[in-house]
Amino acid sequence: MSRRTDRPARTEAARPQGTGSPAARRPAARGRLVAGVLATLACLGVQMAPASGAGPDAGPSRGAAVPDFYRPPASLPAADGALVRTEPLPLALSLPGLDGKPLPGTATRLMYKSTDSGGRPVAVTGAYLEPSAAWRGGGPRPLVALAPGTMGQGDQCAASLGLEHPVVLDGQTVSVGYEDVAVYRLLASGVAVVVTDYVGLGATDRLHTYVNRLDGGRALLDAVRAARSLPGASVTSGSRVGLYGYSEGGGASAAAAELQPSHAPEIELAGTYSGAPPADLAEVMKGVDGSALAGALGWSFNGFLQSDPRLRPIADARLNATGKAALADLATRCVGDAILAYAFEESTAWTNGGESVTEIVAEEPELRATLDAQRIGTLKPAGPVRLATGVQDDIVPHAQARRLAVDWCRKGAAVTYEAVDLPDLGDGLLTNHLVPLITDQGAAVSWLTDRLSGKATTSNCWTMPFQR
Template sequence: MALSLLLATTAAAEPVYPAPDPDPFYAAPGNLAAHQPGDVLETRILPPLAGFPGATVRLIEFRSTNSRGAPIAATTTVLTPAFQQPGMPLLSYQHFINSLGTGCAVSHLLYSNDVNLSATTPMLNVLLTRGWSIALPDHLGPQFALGAGRLGGQITLDGLRAAKQLPELALQTSPTLLTGYSGGGLATAWAAALQPSYAPELQLAGAAIGGAPMNLVAMAEGLGLEPHPAFGLAMAAAIGLEREYPEQVQISSNLNARGRALRDAMANSCTNEILAIGAGGSAREMTDQASVFNMPEAWSVVEDNSVELYGGAPRIPIFEWHSPTDPLIPLQSIDNTARRWCAAGVRWQMVHVPAIDHLSAAAVGAPAVLAWLEGRVRGEPAPSNC
């Protein structure tokens, strides 16, 4: 497994956390523990965006919860249409951030011509022109803990709570939906699955999940120990999980000089940099350990962040799309999740899109996602091919 050697536990070493955002807005206030999940801590109006003409851009800091149950400060960026009306739909879009640096926050990427975000910009603009508001949470949390899917689900739900608290957004009674692709699909899947227990008061109308790694263990097995074009993502996920679970996941203790150099090079990097830095790497090259160790604590973390292995199920309709030839994500895990959620009574519609790779499926599937989301708002029966 590509993560096996990286997750071996020996003598402890400190995780490498991202550099703090220089903007004090993102810092947690001193009275954070006095707030409830979803409570608004601070808001800021950001400059207009050329990519979303006419939209008001509002950054919201709110209280959320990390994987150990402790309070954290998180952020979401909310786009509201030029002619906003009370009660119009609210969509939480989980962008595939897949990053490790605070400079990769969505509120920063919106102003940097991020090519990955541009894949879904047309769909989001269509919804804005129809009066929808769009929330884009920083679902990796303040430490940018890539791979911590449960955390992403909780932040996504608390971001919706926060958006609905602000009177100026007039979203208190709005139909509310979720969507996301790849790493954003992972956060979306976790938000949908956790909502009945974590945020039961939130009334969700549905969730569209695209190209999501439903089982991180299976994804690690698929990447393997040999050189792989996407090794950077495996390495970054190990770094992210160590940040969120430092007592259980200790990769830094097992890295050799080459591994430490790679870790440090990507510690503050965004998606495309991580892919470029780690391309063709392998776990064998990054550690001095010669074999796979028994690592129950570390692997339990990977399992606990795998949606396929979570015992709960959503109580809302699900639209799921991916390429049937996707070389990156474990397709069998999507099928397994579909069978389990269907057995639990979920209205699940799976769509295979005609894309040959992982990233292009995000854009290819966008028209079908748009139609499905609008159908939920119109109150149409959710289609299912369970």
């Protein structure tokens, strides 16, 4: 359960303003967060780029240049996963190999067709990476479809752009391609990787539908189809396929494992890694509200308003001018600059009556129905799944992620559940959410490559009642 679920909601005016109050702590906490981010970047040798001169309302990419490749055409192919266009993608980290092949491999930028949660055709962008390393696990070279964690909602935040520009600091955008590490680990094992940018992230015709399980799951499965049809790719229809994702990506990989039998029955899944999945958005909203990742509330609202315009009157009626301005601003931001701008803000400041977003959801049947429809765990996943979650995670709460594992076990799924047990590293600071990503990544990649090698796995569902 989130740290905030049992406290009464109070308006900012009603909060005591002593040194122990959330309002009093927020500037100091934000200052420590900013100092930590800048110190980390300094250690990495990153220098701030000059500002672009674009204001905060400088369009969906905050003035950042998004290549014309990301503009969808007027019409799309009929088949999901069909390629729309491709072009070479230069990797920021590329070294010459002894055999003349670049390390860790070569990359191709993709645009392919998918279908969104409303049944509409949509262009999705991403990248395919062909490793230089040989695959030694037997059979054809396998493929992993990687669903990125939270990148933001501006077009400039797409993970495929992060492979080319891992760190962007231009005065408006703070973007870090942190998923590149997982990509390179898989490439080093000889595994081909296809990365999806999700619906609306990168492709410039709509907003990213953040944490929408149908959009995310379908986009990930259709990325597999696109990779298999790419001329020159070494993966084939006989290649084993795995799914990988953490946080937003963990939700997308989990949703894709559930959707595979109905959406892509021809794709057989050898294994799925789902880390810290936001399976129950009602609980995740409680964890995010007032945390370092408070901006994710805006991305969620924006995404569901994009998917279902019938929710617009509710937003218009319940959000005040501050809240509406925050949603418009966050639609252009990446996760880094959103943290610096909105860390520790509480949704009570965004509403007309001082209610939290959680309270509004409870009062509005249509919003409750929307979140209920996003629940992951109502279907049995295809193939074995490794689900990992930090026991101290208070952003994407541990309890709701563990509940997903229990739900799947009850449906007879083969689940390897891993409770990443670390000390409490700070309330609402993102550390309890991000550190398990780092500490568990090696084990996650190893588990997935074992599945791609054809090795059997065992489920620990029978011990679930005794695990944290």
